[in-house]
Amino acid sequence: MRRVVITGAGTINPLGASVPATLDAMQEGRCGIGPLEIRDVDRLSVRIAGQVGGYDETAHFDRQQLSLYDRFTQFALLSAAEAVAQSGIAFNGALAERAGVVLGTSGGGLNTQDDNYRAVYEEGKNRVHPFIVPRLMNNAAASHISMTYNLQGPSFTVASACASSNHAMGQAAQMIRTGLADVMLTGGSEAMLCFGGVKAWEGLRVMSKEACRPFCATRTGMVQGEGAGVFVFEERDRALARGAEILAEVAGFAMTSDAGDIVTPSRHGAVRAIAGALRDAGLAPERVGYINAHGTGTTANDRTECAAVRDVFGGHAERLVISSTKSMHGHLIGGTGAVELLACLMALRDGIVAPTIGYREPDPDCALDIVPNVAREARIDVALSNAFAFGGLNAVLALARA
Amino acid sequence: MTSDVETRVVRIIAEQALLEPSDVKMTDTPVDLGIDSMGLVEAIFAIEEEFDISVPFNANDPQGSAFDISSVRSIVAAVKSLVADQTT
Numbered sequence: 123m124r125r126v127v128i129t130g131a132g133t134i135n136p137l138g139a140s141v142p143a144t145l146d147a148m149q150e151g152r153c154g155i156g157p158l159e160i161r162d163v164d165r166l167s168v169r170i171a172g173q174v175g176g177y178d179e180t181a182h183f184d185r186q187q188l189s190l191y192d193r194f195t196q197f198a199l200l201s202a203a204e205a206v207a208q209s210g211i212a213f214n215g216a217l218a219e220r221a222g223v224v225l226g227t228s229g230g231g232l233n234t235q236d237d238n239y240r241a242v243y244e245e246g247k248n249r250v251h252p253f254i255v256p257r258l259m260n261n262a263a264a265s266h267i268s269m270t271y272n273l274q275g276p277s278f279t280v281a282s283a284c285a286s287s288n289h290a291m292g293q294a295a296q297m298i299r300t301g302l303a304d305v306m307l308t309g310g311s312e313a314m315l316c317f318g319g320v321k322a323w324e325g326l327r328v329m330s331k332e333a334c335r336p337f338c339a340t341r342t343g344m345v346q347g348e349g350a351g352v353f354v355f356e357e358r359d360r361a362l363a364r365g366a367e368i369l370a371e372v373a374g375f376a377m378t379s380d381a382g383d384i385v386t387p388s389r390h391g392a393v394r395a396i397a398g399a400l401r402d403a404g405l406a407p408e409r410v411g412y413i414n415a416h417g418t419g420t421t422a423n424d425r426t427e428c429a430a431v432r433d434v435f436g437g438h439a440e441r442l443v444i445s446s447t448k449s450m451h452g453h454l455i456g457g458t459g460a461v462e463l464l465a466c467l468m469a470l471r472d473g474i475v476a477p478t479i480g481y482r483e484p485d486p487d488c489a490l491d492i493v494p495n496v497a498r499e500a501r502i503d504v505a506l507s508n509a510f511a512f513g514g515l516n517a518v519l520a521l522a523r524a
Numbered sequence: 525m526t527s528d529v530e531t532r533v534v535r536i537i538a539e540q541a542l543l544e545p546s547d548v549k550m551t552d553t554p555v556d557l558g559i560d561s562m563g564l565v566e567a568i569f570a571i572e573e574e575f576d577i578s579v580p581f582n583a584n585d586p587q588g589s590a591f592d593i594s595s596v597r598s599i600v601a602a603v604k605s606l607v608a609d610q611t612t
Binding site: 167325326327328329330331340341342343385386419420421422 | 561562565568569578581582583584585588
């Protein structure tokens with residue numbers, strides 16, 4: 123089977139507007155969560171979030187582009203630009219038809235929807251901008267990436283809530299493995315921080331009003347974030363032949379469904395996804411040094427995830443390290459797996475494991491080495507990235523050092 | 525004598541538990557009534573709508589919330605207190 127490697131990475135998220143800035147923040151254990159600044163925030167009870175700060179869309183895009191680019195599309199395009207530049211790839215000639223883009227998102231152009239529902243319902247307007255549909259559609263980001271880089275092969279969008287990015291990246295890897303494409307841009311993007319978006323989450327009563335502190339005994343829930351991560355996935359021989367720098371190998375992937383509850387996670391579903399990714403990669407569990415946890419900071423997820431890790435790894439669970447970078451950037455929902463994959467790349471390439479910040483008190487149900495508060499140096503050969511979505515849809519990626 | 529608030533809260537809880545209000549005892553816990561965490565969140569939403577109040581409740585930390593959900597009696601008492609706060 124053909125092998126898949128990563129030759130480029132790009133991001134914009136609450137920790138930074140590039141991969142180096144994000145990794146610096148993760149190494150420092152910096153928190154990107156702060157007061158939420160959106161219209162009508164005074165009518166929300168949850169007023170913190172991982173927002174992309176200091177962002178001026180007009181600095182990156184012209185007026186015509188902005189009439190078509192929702193915030194989630196903007197984030198995806200900025201991330202793709204960084205990833206493509208790093209990989210040094212040009213999509214011309216025959217390659218264009220052998221390249222595509224699979225992106226994850228949950229809300230798509232939710233800000234566009236929110237703004238325009240406001241216009242017609244609240245403000246009573248009877249007219250909206252002609253491009254609202256192409257601006258809000260979930261595939262807008264994938265389509266604009268394909269147009270920007272001339273990717274003429276298979277392109278589409280994956281929506282599986284909090285697992286969207288991992289499902290997208292897993293799909294992209296499979297497409298290269300099986301010969302459907304040679305190069306894929308993949309990852310995810312989310313921009314749900316608008317009044318309607320946060321209000322809906324508020325209703326579920328799982329949101330923290332103070333911080334996201336995964337695995338801590340006194341954790342109080344999740345915090346929403348926004349942003350994107352995009353990677354260049356490339357067939358390994360092709361990347362080697364053109365002398366590209368290989369950031370990591372996408373060694374395995376698995377997806378499972380709990381077929382249980384619409385919001386409560388299942389330990390067994392998580393176990394099957396983690397074990398499945400290892401089996402797909404042909405790797406013994408003992409090879410895994412780091413797991414980037416789903417680690418949402420909710421009571422149910424963190425407890426279930428730790429139990430699942432113990433089930434899969436047995437005694438090795440005591441030796442590997444696991445951390446949740448959501449403590450720093452929040453939960454980017456459909457974009458979260460992509461940004462979290464950066465922590466796996468950092469562990470594999472730089473030998474630095476991102477911490478779980480905000481940790482105060484051990485929880486006996488989460489008694490693993492969760493790298494509390496301070497980043498750590500460690501030689502990591504294999505890293506996993508977990509994503510367990512509402513709806514019981516699980517997707518786990520296994521990355522190996524290049 | 526049962527108060528109006530009590531009757532209305534019991535009706536909401538009974539509806540969530542798929543029971544008759546007469547089957548709900550003041551000493552019952554949500555678990556006794558077969559109400560899981562999602563059911564509880566729905567019941568609290570219904571209570572907020574019924575009384576036009578805001579109930580402080582985080583599903584991650586029910587014990588840590590200011591709203592005591594340990595029994596039907598405690599829920600009724602907490603709602604009464606929130607309703608009273610609102611009218612003063």
